[in-house]
Amino acid sequence: MDQEKEFNKIHTWIVHKGYHLIVDSKIDNGIDHKSKIISLNSRYNKTDKIYILLHECGHLLALSNKKSKFFLLKDSFEEGSASFKVFRIEEEIDAWNRAKVLAKRLNIPIEDDKWEEMFSAAILKYIKWAAK
Numbered sequence: 001m002d003q004e005k006e007f008n009k010i011h012t013w014i015v016h017k018g019y020h021l022i023v024d025s026k027i028d029n030g031i032d033h034k035s036k037i038i039s040l041n042s043r044y045n046k047t048d049k050i051y052i053l054l055h056e057c058g059h060l061l062a063l064s065n066k067k068s069k070f071f072l073l074k075d076s077f078e079e080g081s082a083s084f085k086v087f088r089i090e091e092e093i094d095a096w097n098r099a100k101v102l103a104k105r106l107n108i109p110i111e112d113d114k115w116e117e118m119f120s121a122a123i124l125k126y127i128k129w130a131a132k
């Protein structure tokens with residue numbers, strides 16, 4: 001698998017959606033829908049970068065399909081409320097699912113074991129955050 005090519009495929013897709021990609025060693029991964037910027041920390045290995053980037057694209061897809069309950073409703077809930085936390089977790093799981101569909105569409109091979117490992121670790125972080 002040519003990971004550089006896979007990465008560029010996703011980058012091109014992001015640009016077509018009107019978003020920008022910033023890769024830097026000092027930033028956190030994430031997506032900002034207002035400024036249309038996807039941020040990716042450059043310290044990950046190539047496979048992780050591809051999976052993380054796909055995940056952020058999953059958030060982009062959820063919002064552009066008006067399916068992101070979290071981003072559409074978050075302003076109507078208090079930050080510590082049950083709805084805010086549960087919708088956030090739902091949003092994260094949804095973004096991972098959309099990411100996998102996008103990978104298939106872009107013909108990017110996914111190693112299931114590695115993917116599930118990253119997915120679980122990411123979701124567990126949010127569950128711990130929600131349980132605080």
Ligand SMILES: [Zn+2]
Pocket residue numbers: 055056059092095
């Ligand atoms: Zn996410």
